[in-house]
Amino acid sequence: MPTRSDVERFLLPLGTAAVAVGVWALAVRLSHTNVFPSPLKVLAGLKELAGKGVLWRYVADSLRRVATGYLLALFLGVPAGLAFGWMPRLASAFNPVIQMARPISPLAWMPLAILWFGVSEAAPAFLIFLGAFFPIVVASMNGVRSVPAMYLQAGRNFGLGAPRLLARVVFPAALPQILVGLRIALGIAWLVVVAAEMIAVDSGLGYLIIDSRNAGKRYDLVVAGMLLIGVIGLLLDILVRQLEKLKTVRWGFQQESA
Amino acid sequence: MGVRVVTPAKVSIRDLSMRFPTDRSTIEVLSSVSLEVKDGELVCILGPSGCGKSTLLNVVGGFLKATTGEVLIDGQAVTGPDPRRIFVFQERGVFPWLTVEGNVGFGLFRLGAAERAERIAHYVKLVGLSGFESAYPQELSGGMKQRLEVARALAVNPDVLFLDEPFGALDSITRLVMRSELLRIRRAEKKTILFVTHDIDESVQLADRVVVMSTRPATIRRIVEIDIPHPRDLSSPRYIALRDILFEEIGLAHKI
Numbered sequence: 440m441p442t443r444s445d446v447e448r449f450l451l452p453l454g455t456a457a458v459a460v461g462v463w464a465l466a467v468r469l470s471h472t473n474v475f476p477s478p479l480k481v482l483a484g485l486k487e488l489a490g491k492g493v494l495w496r497y498v499a500d501s502l503r504r505v506a507t508g509y510l511l512a513l514f515l516g517v518p519a520g521l522a523f524g525w526m527p528r529l530a531s532a533f534n535p536v537i538q539m540a541r542p543i544s545p546l547a548w549m550p551l552a553i554l555w556f557g558v559s560e561a562a563p564a565f566l567i568f569l570g571a572f573f574p575i576v577v578a579s580m581n582g583v584r585s586v587p588a589m590y591l592q593a594g595r596n597f598g599l600g601a602p603r604l605l606a607r608v609v610f611p612a613a614l615p616q617i618l619v620g621l622r623i624a625l626g627i628a629w630l631v632v633v634a635a636e637m638i639a640v641d642s643g644l645g646y647l648i649i650d651s652r653n654a655g656k657r658y659d660l661v662v663a664g665m666l667l668i669g670v671i672g673l674l675l676d677i678l679v680r681q682l683e684k685l686k687t688v689r690w691g692f693q694q695e696s697a
Numbered sequence: 698m699g700v701r702v703v704t705p706a707k708v709s710i711r712d713l714s715m716r717f718p719t720d721r722s723t724i725e726v727l728s729s730v731s732l733e734v735k736d737g738e739l740v741c742i743l744g745p746s747g748c749g750k751s752t753l754l755n756v757v758g759g760f761l762k763a764t765t766g767e768v769l770i771d772g773q774a775v776t777g778p779d780p781r782r783i784f785v786f787q788e789r790g791v792f793p794w795l796t797v798e799g800n801v802g803f804g805l806f807r808l809g810a811a812e813r814a815e816r817i818a819h820y821v822k823l824v825g826l827s828g829f830e831s832a833y834p835q836e837l838s839g840g841m842k843q844r845l846e847v848a849r850a851l852a853v854n855p856d857v858l859f860l861d862e863p864f865g866a867l868d869s870i871t872r873l874v875m876r877s878e879l880l881r882i883r884r885a886e887k888k889t890i891l892f893v894t895h896d897i898d899e900s901v902q903l904a905d906r907v908v909v910m911s912t913r914p915a916t917i918r919r920i921v922e923i924d925i926p927h928p929r930d931l932s933s934p935r936y937i938a939l940r941d942i943l944f945e946e947i948g949l950a951h952k953i
């Protein structure tokens with residue numbers, strides 16, 4: 440017997456997805472469209488791509504670019520955010536710049552990215568870095584700022600100097616909020632890579648979509664690319680959410696599990 | 698007249714005043730508070746909410762600098778927090794990202810692994826958390842978290858403990874249990890304890906002396922010696938008499 444939570448976690452969403460695919464197939468058939476592909480044609484398109492060997496290469500290329508830009512944002516953004524949160528003076532100095540740079544879509548940097556890096560691997564990675572960096576910085580900064588004074592007081596009471604206090608109190612206390620920022624940033628990174636690949640490079644899932652449209656109006660491949668992007672985005676999100684289950688941060692996500 | 702033995706005070710609070718600047722003026726929270734606490738004594742600081750008890754404790758602990766006056770511990774002026782005197786908060790002060798063992802060992806980073814493990818085991822046992830070594834605070838009850846916080850403080854072997862309404866968030870039964878636990882622990886580990894409370898019964902049950910504070914700005918109204926040996930009988934005439942004195946002093950009629 441499936442338990443209630445099994446039903447809610449798997450059967451219901453799968454059922455909804457099946458219905459959606461069914462409606463899609465029916466709509467294609469009833470409207471007699473010959474531009475928009477049916478689910479079966481999309482499946483055939485996916486097989487064709489897999490057969491040519493480009494599918495996995497494109498997926499790997501997109502993931503590699505995301506990993507590069509995202510990890511760079513992670514390793515620079517978390518320390519920067521911790522520093523800003525810890526040193527209000529520093530934050531005051533940089534805050535106007537950050538707040539101004541933040542609403543500029545990473546895509547607006549595209550011309551500059553191509554100017555600086557050319558049509559290369561570095562251009563999309565740079566855009567992804569920009570998209571992921573600010574949410575990570577801001578989440579880390581806010582995480583530090585909202586560390587309860589009681590924890591800091593306890594840390595100081597036990598004789599911890601600033602470096603130890605940061606490592607053993609401030610960072611773990613801010614970690615749940617940092618993880619939320621990391622999750623948001625990964626979502627943004629995955630959005631940005633697709634857009635960046637439509638312009639700055641000639642491989643990856645974004646390129647697949649734009650190339651399928653331009654070279655022969657292969658809408659079956661366009662939709663296949665979109666579905667792949669959605670599925671991989673979902674998997675990435677599930678992956679980072681696993682971090683929230685770690686015992687050392689679970690306390691910060693209690694309202695959800697309770 | 699025999700020879701008077703002068704025991705030097707462990708904690709000596711001298712003419713403390715504290716004013717906080719506010720938007721337009723300043724508010725005076727403490728007004729020339731002076732108090733001597735002997736080594737090993739358990740002193741309750743009793744006063745209405747908002748009178749300045751926490752402020753006083755924070756000054757004595759070195760977390761706040763008084764506007765005027767000074768605090769001496771072992772004859773030395775307090776200039777900042779020190780692991781020899783540990784502040785115990787309500788149970789929310791335990792670190793939720795550390796296990797019971799991690800919390801108890803938090804202040805022991807200067808010790809070697811073997812000694813640290815030994816101390817952790819000792820204090821986990823002392824506060825009755827054996828079997829929960831690897832549990833996280835969110836898996837513990839309020840009373841257990843409070844024990845954990847006490848164990849974390851005791852583990853660094855401080856000679857003074859500051860407790861700021863430590864049992865205030867617990868239910869009344871757990872609170873009673875925690876009080877007798879505190880007295881038991883105090884017999885095992887002789888500490889000087891400053892215990893802030895707004896609960897009259899709590900102060901009579903625990904204290905060697907009760908320091909009654911006035912409303913803000915806090916001054917010491919009266920110091921009442923609780924001359925009842927432990928374990929204290931809560932229905933003895935002496936207990937009730939002392940309680941009545943305190944009710945009177947706080948300005949509450951003891952009838953409802």
Ligand SMILES: Nc1ncnc2c1ncn2[C@@H]1O[C@H](COP(=O)(O)OP(=O)(O)O)[C@@H](O)[C@H]1O
Pocket residue numbers: 717718724726744745746747748749750751752753913
């Ligand atoms: N940093 C501060 N700035 C301004 N006012 C303060 C500050 N800390 C405490 N106070 C005021 O001092 C008074 C006493 O506070 P507190 O010592 O926390 O009282 P208690 O612990 O007795 O309830 C309160 O009215 C509070 O608003």
Ligand SMILES: [Mg+2]
Pocket residue numbers: 747750751752861862
């Ligand atoms: Mg208080």
